[in-house]
Amino acid sequence: MSAPDIIVIGGGIAGLSAAAALSAHGRVAVLEAEEQVGYHSSGRSATMLHYALGDRLVRALTLASRAFFEHPPEGFTEVPLGRRTPVLVHAREDERAALDRLHAEISRFADLETLDAAGVHALCPLLNDQAVAGIAELEAMRIDAHALLQGNLRQLRSRGGELRTGARIQSIAREGGVWVVTSDKGERFSAAILVDAAGSWADEIGRLAGVQVLGLQPKRRTIITFDAPPGTDLEHLPFTKTIDDELYFGAESGRLFASPMDETPSEPCDAQPDEYDVALAAHRMEDRTTVEVRQxxxxxxxxxxxxxxxxxxxxxxxxxxxxxxxxxxxxxxLQTSPAMAAIVESLVAGTPWPVADVAAADLSPSRFVRQPA
Ligand SMILES: Cc1cc2nc3c(=O)[nH]c(=O)nc-3n(C[C@H](O)[C@H](O)[C@H](O)COP(=O)(O)OP(=O)(O)OC[C@H]3O[C@@H](n4cnc5c(N)ncnc54)[C@H](O)[C@@H]3O)c2cc1C
Structure with a gap:
């Protein structure tokens, strides 16, 4: 049986970044069901860092993470982790009040430009003339998710930690004061500390361990890519989103990508796009822009x-x-992973608390779990 100090279940960005941070304090093993890291959510995202999503707490975690993307630790990566990409939130006439509210919420986290109709179209010429106002976060970032995952993995290994892929955990027991986990291939691992970073499956891991679960809800989101109109300046195209959760789009590997920002409740699974959401992405793109989604x-x-x-x-x-x-x-x-990893390190290894604006109680699983009598 392999016996590290800490087992982390899940080789997505949550598990790998926490493992990299914890590996400064003991031997860490990451156990990942798939043959590669980042196969599920972490490899399927829109890879943005910006403040137009979430609330105060999410924005505080994002703000605390930003420096990591701009100045990663020595040896973490050979390529930049982030590339400046403006974010444009645009509004129709009837959405102006919502735009003003968002401006008020974000402005303490990011420098924003307020745009009139001409400014909106100068920044994103693809929008049609329904867009009459906008706010632009010019210093937002596109994250290189692959470099981020690999950088964390490199840091983990350089500190003596290990990653086991193809290790789908199927049983967990508490024996003699340690957690003993067994994979579907019969490999056994034991450690005093077990970190459940299994993404959409985190409650399933909790059930295997016999702990009260959090009541997590996975929600599916769809992305399509398609050709941009000839002459589109993809290099300078912002990540462009509606004020409500209706549509975002941007540039992706010489084409455009778009999401209808769907949030369909799902079981944990290898999510596949539904034809309705694919059609909805194309429809909403054509409704808000001058782009025709032909193929x-x-x-x-x-x-x-x-x-x-x-x-x-x-x-x-x-x-x-x-x-x-x-x-x-x-x-x-992705955009909060550096701060979350530092928080895990603080809670497990006692390093100083890293995010002044967020308290441990804000993140505590006790919010969802009945305390033992
Ligand atoms: C379409 C879309 C767009 C997004 N856009 C953004 C964005 O712009 N910016 C941003 O910051 N975030 C974005 N996100 C969110 C981000 O991708 C997720 O928050 C993040 O990837 C979650 O990471 P994770 O490590 O928790 O989950 P995952 O990456 O899913 O990792 C969990 C891992 O646990 C493993 N696992 C599960 N069960 C077991 C088991 N029994 N044994 C071993 N291993 C197991 C899985 O195989 C998986 O690899 C987006 C997500 C989606 C889907």
Whole structure:
């Protein structure tokens, strides 16, 4: 039996970034069911860092993470982790009040430009003339998700940690004060601390361990790619979104990508795009822009997994020694991963608390779990 100090279940961005941080304090093993890291949500995202989603807590975690993307630790990556990409939130006439509210919420986190109709179309010439106002966050970023995953993996390995892929955990037991986990191939691992970073499956891991689960809800989101109109300046195209959760689009590998921002409740699974959502993405693109979606080049779907209050959960289970929850990163798991990893490190290894604007209680799994009598 392999016996590290800490087992992390899940080789997505949550598990790998937490494992990299924890590997400064002990031997860490990451156990991942798939043959590659980032196969599920972490490899299917829109890869943005911006403040036009979530609420105060999510924005505070994002703000605390930003420096990591701009100045990663020495040796973490050979390529930039982020590339400046403006975010444009645009509004129709009837959406102006909502735009003003969003401006008020975001302005303490990011420098914003307020745009009139001409400004909106100068920044994103693809929008049609329904768009009459906007706010632009010019310093937003596109994250290189692959470089981020690989950088965390490199850091984990350089500190003596290991990743086991193809290790689907199917049983978990508490024996003699340690967690013993067994994969579908019969490999056994034991450790005093078990970090559950299994994304959409985090409650399933909790059930295997016999702890009270958080009530996580995975929600499917779909992305399509298609050709841009000839002459589109993809290099300078902002990530462009509606004020409500209706549509976002941007540039992707020489084409355009778009999402209808669907949030269909799902079981944990290898999410596949539904034809209705694919058609909806194309329809909404044509409704809000001058682009005709003639042919869909590619499509995919991924799960965004939420707690009931939409905030992530990070902390030891109140009902089981050594079981640590790291789940519910919703649609912001990449952009908040550096701060979340530092929070995990603080809660597990006692390093200083890293995010002044967020309290441990805000993230505690005790929000969802009855305390033992
Ligand atoms: C369409 C879409 C757009 C998004 N856009 C953004 C964005 O712009 N910015 C942003 O920050 N975030 C975005 N997100 C959200 C982000 O992708 C997620 O919050 C993040 O990837 C969650 O990471 P995770 O590690 O928790 O989950 P995952 O990446 O799903 O990792 C969990 C891992 O656990 C493994 N696992 C599960 N069960 C077991 C088991 N029994 N044994 C072993 N391993 C197991 C799985 O195989 C999986 O690899 C988006 C998501 C989607 C779907």
């Amino acid at each position: 869909i080049h590619s499509k995919w779907a991924g799960l965004r997994t939420f707690t009931s209050d939409q905030h992530p959960a990070a902390g030891f289970a109140p009902d089981a020694d050594g079981f640590f929850w790291l789940a519910g990163q919703g649609g912001f798991g």
